Amino acid sequence: MNIKAWIPNFFTMLNLLCGCVALVFVSEYSFYWAFSLVCLGIFFDFFDGFFARKFNVAGPLGVQLDSLADMITSGVVPGFVMYKMLVLAESNTRFNPSLNNIETLQHQIYVWPLLGFLITVGACYRLAKFNIDTRQTDSFIGLPTPANALFVVSLPLLWNTVECPYQVVNLLMNKWFLLSVTVVSAFVMNAEIPLFSLKIKEFSFAKYKLQISFLAISVLLLIFLKILAVPLIIVVYVLLSVFNNMTHKKASV
The missing domain is CATH 1.20.120.1760 (CDP-alcohol phosphotransferase transmembrane (TM) domain)
Known part of the structure; x- marks a missing residue:
């Protein structure tokens, strides 16, 4: 077994x-x-x-x-x-x-x-x-x-x-x-x-600036807003992803 x-x-x-x-x-x-x-x-x-x-x-x-x-x-x-x-x-x-x-x-x-x-x-x-x-x-x-x-x-x-x-x-x-x-x-x-993926395989701000920025924002929101930060963090995650998608589309055009 x-x-x-x-x-x-x-x-x-x-x-x-x-x-x-x-x-x-x-x-x-x-x-x-x-x-x-x-x-x-x-x-x-x-x-x-x-x-x-x-x-x-x-x-x-x-x-x-x-x-x-x-x-x-x-x-x-x-x-x-x-x-x-x-x-x-x-x-x-x-x-x-x-x-x-x-x-x-x-x-x-x-x-x-x-x-x-x-x-x-x-x-x-x-x-x-x-x-x-x-x-x-x-x-x-x-x-x-x-x-x-x-x-x-x-x-x-x-x-x-x-x-x-x-x-x-x-x-x-x-x-x-x-x-x-x-x-x-x-x-x-x-x-x-x-x-965007939240996995950070190495500490490289240039490579994972979006993930690191999101984590930093999340920590700050939790410190200052406590439980109010939870739904805001989810909203920020979705909005950052949409913004990131739009930025990549413009860059590829």
Whole structure:
């Protein structure tokens, strides 16, 4: 029995477990714990691929397990989070863990908020397409599901964040804005938008200036804006990639 072959799958299962437990917390409107578990799941998701390459044990079983685990942690969880956010927006309830009416919301069914699961549908299509797309070995085409998950699950945390301007908080309580975010989220995951690779194989600013600049911006945003920086970092990543694509197109003409 090759123990090394099971190590990557073990980390994949931990990713799946984090996603399952995150769903329980989302159902209780415990968005902070759900966000923490998604982050932990993505951490495990990184190491399953790392150990598969390190031990040279990558195989079709690991690929399928990885996608199935990601479907929960980075697909179902953000869709459920968006559903819950739309429920709060539909009921015009400002989220607060101490509010007694949260318990009342748990016993009601809302129709429009179900559209939040379009994120889950988009993630499913993205993961299936990724498994058969040979163009995405070193970089991505479309926003990866873990990055999209981080963006979505961080949004409800901004409601009670001191650093977040009240205009943004009010916007995040607008159901039409949240529905727009849902549609854009599902689209960006599957759009034919090349996103630059974050892998830095050697410290050369000339060769990896885009990656190093992005990492520096991300660190600064996290230091000064804290949790507010998480969705901004994802947006900056996409915008920098689009700008980089436009620059390369102009250079090649």
